[in-house]
Amino acid sequence: MTPEGSLPLRRDPRLPTRALSGWGRCLVETCSVARPTDVGRLAELVAGGRSDPDREPGPPDWIPRGLGRAYGDSSLNAGGGVLDLTRLDRLLAFDPETGVLECEAGVSLADVIATFLPRGFFLHTSPGTKHVTVGGAIAADVHGKNHHHDGSFRACVRSLRLLLADGSLVECSPAERGDLFDATVGGMGLTGVIVSARIRLRRQPTAYYRVRYRRTTNLDAALEAFAESDASYRYSVAWIDCLARGAHLGRSVLMLGRDAEVADLPPARRAEPLRVAPVWRPSVPVPLPGVALNPLTVRAFNAAFWARHRDGERTEDFDRYWYPLDRVGGWNRIYGARGFVQYQAWLPRASSRAGLVELLEAISASRRASFLAVLKACGPANASPLSYLDTGHTLALDLPYGDDVPALFDRLDAILLRHGGRLYLAKDALTSPERFAAMYPRLEAWRKVKEAVDPGRRFASSQARRLGLVEAR
Amino acid sequence: MSETVLVIGATSGIARALCRVLAARGCRLVLAGRRREELEVFGRDCVLRGAPEVAVEPFEALDFDSHEAFVARCFERFPGGLDGVVACHGTLPDQAATERDAALARRTIDANLSSMVTVLHAVALRLEARGDGFIAALSSVAGDRGRASNATYGAAKAGLTAFLSGLRNRLAGKGVRVLTVIPGFVATAMTEGVLDPDSPLVATPERVAHDIDRALRRRRDVLYTPWFWRYVMLAIRLLPERVFKRLRI
Numbered sequence: 001m002t003p004e005g006s007l008p009l010r011r012d013p014r015l016p017t018r019a020l021s022g023w024g025r026c027l028v029e030t031c032s033v034a035r036p037t038d039v040g041r042l043a044e045l046v047a048g049g050r051s052d053p054d055r056e057p058g059p060p061d062w063i064p065r066g067l068g069r070a071y072g073d074s075s076l077n078a079g080g081g082v083l084d085l086t087r088l089d090r091l092l093a094f095d096p097e098t099g100v101l102e103c104e105a106g107v108s109l110a111d112v113i114a115t116f117l118p119r120g121f122f123l124h125t126s127p128g129t130k131h132v133t134v135g136g137a138i139a140a141d142v143h144g145k146n147h148h149h150d151g152s153f154r155a156c157v158r159s160l161r162l163l164l165a166d167g168s169l170v171e172c173s174p175a176e177r178g179d180l181f182d183a184t185v186g187g188m189g190l191t192g193v194i195v196s197a198r199i200r201l202r203r204q205p206t207a208y209y210r211v212r213y214r215r216t217t218n219l220d221a222a223l224e225a226f227a228e229s230d231a232s233y234r235y236s237v238a239w240i241d242c243l244a245r246g247a248h249l250g251r252s253v254l255m256l257g258r259d260a261e262v263a264d265l266p267p268a269r270r271a272e273p274l275r276v277a278p279v280w281r282p283s284v285p286v287p288l289p290g291v292a293l294n295p296l297t298v299r300a301f302n303a304a305f306w307a308r309h310r311d312g313e314r315t316e317d318f319d320r321y322w323y324p325l326d327r328v329g330g331w332n333r334i335y336g337a338r339g340f341v342q343y344q345a346w347l348p349r350a351s352s353r354a355g356l357v358e359l360l361e362a363i364s365a366s367r368r369a370s371f372l373a374v375l376k377a378c379g380p381a382n383a384s385p386l387s388y389l390d391t392g393h394t395l396a397l398d399l400p401y402g403d404d405v406p407a408l409f410d411r412l413d414a415i416l417l418r419h420g421g422r423l424y425l426a427k428d429a430l431t432s433p434e435r436f437a438a439m440y441p442r443l444e445a446w447r448k449v450k451e452a453v454d455p456g457r458r459f460a461s462s463q464a465r466r467l468g469l470v471e472a473r
Numbered sequence: 474m475s476e477t478v479l480v481i482g483a484t485s486g487i488a489r490a491l492c493r494v495l496a497a498r499g500c501r502l503v504l505a506g507r508r509r510e511e512l513e514v515f516g517r518d519c520v521l522r523g524a525p526e527v528a529v530e531p532f533e534a535l536d537f538d539s540h541e542a543f544v545a546r547c548f549e550r551f552p553g554g555l556d557g558v559v560a561c562h563g564t565l566p567d568q569a570a571t572e573r574d575a576a577l578a579r580r581t582i583d584a585n586l587s588s589m590v591t592v593l594h595a596v597a598l599r600l601e602a603r604g605d606g607f608i609a610a611l612s613s614v615a616g617d618r619g620r621a622s623n624a625t626y627g628a629a630k631a632g633l634t635a636f637l638s639g640l641r642n643r644l645a646g647k648g649v650r651v652l653t654v655i656p657g658f659v660a661t662a663m664t665e666g667v668l669d670p671d672s673p674l675v676a677t678p679e680r681v682a683h684d685i686d687r688a689l690r691r692r693r694d695v696l697y698t699p700w701f702w703r704y705v706m707l708a709i710r711l712l713p714e715r716v717f718k719r720l721r722i
Binding site (some may be wrong): 038093 | 484518521522
């Protein structure tokens with residue numbers, strides 16, 4: 001057995017502080033972490049009550065956290081408290097007639113799928129990982145491959161129960177306390193703690209999708225292909241090769257999908273159309289050396305991806321179609337000890353072509369290796385002031401973190417602002433308060449609600465302080 | 474297969490994860506514990522996850538006189554009685570506190586050991602009469618060898634491991650299986666602030682629950698979970714006392 005120093009035992013149980021990071025692993029902060037098992041204890045923590053006299057006084061402020069899949073510092077709170085909600089994970093009610101599921105905020109989308117897909121229900125929409133919580137999905141107003149058709153996660157949220165800074169619980173929905181609902185959806189946990197929600201699931205005939213692959217040789221062809229196909233396909237996304245330059249700038253593989261009917265399945269699968277056989281999942285146990293990802297390996301990956309995806313149509317199960325990255329556990333560790341950052345930018349339709357060309361050229365010129373760049377056409381905005389998407393296009397790309405990355409992101413931000421675009425808060429790690437304010441014109445409406453429900457700033461995150469959403473302590 | 478299983482201490486981390494596994498494979502559940510409201514909410518969760526029926530029974534570990542009636546009630550909740558019982562209740566106090574506070578030391582032994590003996594004796598009589606069923610209880614690696622950092626808790630768990638071994642011996646050949654579950658470090662509310670949940674040595678309750686379910690189905694006697702603890706504890710038990718007493722592990 002190992003000597004005491006290396007045992008995972010803590011000396012002082014009164015101060016459960018931990019070094020936390022987001023999914024990108026590049027920003028690490030020391031936070032006090034509480035992991036309540038019920039709403040009563042949660043309310044006590046938020047109100048700063050000390051039921052246990054042996055405990056130290058609570059931290060100055062709190063930020064709720066789910067499964068920690070926001071990339072930057074959205075769920076970190078340096079010098080403050082983090083409410084880990086993964087133990088508030090109970091399903092509360094389900095109505096098979098309407099598909100409305102009421103559950104606690106810490107229930108993961110993976111759990112929802114595992115429980116309800118066998119009964120013929122799937123999520124209204126989903127981000128590229130199922131390892132996020134329902135609370136996190138609402139707080140970031142996540143979107144997925146069907147945004148152009150079905151909107152973001154908000155569209156399925158019937159109502160939510162919010163724990164406010166004063167310890168009270170309130171229900172809100174688009175009809176009831178609409179302003180608070182709007183500010184909470186996409187509000188990154190800063191209006192209060194989402195304790196539970198009623199979300200509507202969608203009937204799904206099978207666990208499979210018919211996917212059409214379509215290669216396009218450059219950006220113009222890709223944008224044209226989106227415009228052509230988005231009316232007829234419920235799901236669409238493109239993988240885009242960020243290393244391609246010149247005439248091939250923006251060469252892409254479009255993946256267009258629709259829900260597979262039972263008749264679309266091979267005969268062997270028709271008896272159990274909602275069942276997907278479990279597969280072995282590899283995982284990355286430790287951070288790989290920083291050199292593992294370099295322009296050579298990424299170029300090889302991109303070339304292989306391009307070669308493998310010839311035009312054609314095939315049937316894929318939901319895991320493969322929605323969550324290709326979840327197949328490798330802890331894939332964020334391939335970026336090494338310094339972690340990575342994601343740049344996810346939205347551009348309005350009128351300027352998206354010009355903006356995307358400039359962004360891609362700047363990235364290509366930087367010679368930073370990026371694989372897994374993703375392009376998608378998106379539909380109109382919703383009523384939440386901090387919700388990310390609107391009609392136009394969104395581009396997301398992962399870059400290993402390095403000393404030159406902040407300067408590169410400054411250049412990208414400048415391009416983005418020139419074209420009226422914005423960044424996604426769930427991915428952002430580096431932008432400034434001025435740029436953020438310029439990207440979100442409805443920010444003042446959000447601030448008004450924040451001021452009304454949390455005048456004492458009980459809810460704050462490292463990101464919120466960095467972006468001026470709350471003042472520094 | 475629709476078994477009826479009583480889970481005692483059902484709001485604890487490992488028990489919660491186990492109840493969900495049992496619910497998903499269609500078991501009827503009787504959930505017992507102190508926090509009734511929480512159990513009611515969790516019971517609905519289990520039904521949504523596939524349990525055909527769930528009942529809630531209040532259970533007070535330190536009220537020994539109530540245990541016989543408690544077990545009798547649990548056996549009557551559903552027609553057909555109980556097919557198995559999983560006892561998960563327990564408490565992990567600060568060792569230093571138990572050294573200063575005699576009442577706390579005694580409560581630690583009573584909650585982790587005495588109550589297990591009284592309640593499982595009442596269960597064993599009934600299952601023995603049926604000639605079929607299973608008993609499982611959560612012991613701990615702390616019971617495999619006494620250490621300075623958890624001598625009081627470890628003594629209770631060592632007693633529990635010995636008791637379960639005796640119970641298994643008694644019920645062998647009578648159709649009743651007894652499973653001793655020996656978890657290592659598990660990230661639950663009980664170990665909050667004591668264990669670092671990010672350590673690779675610390676398992677999730679879901680992992681442990683999955684192992685317990687498999688051990689029940691395979692009719693195992695003793696389960697170390699995760700598996701490597703069997704060898705870690707073997708090595709620790711083999712250390713001569715002369716050496717062991719000087720170690721701080």
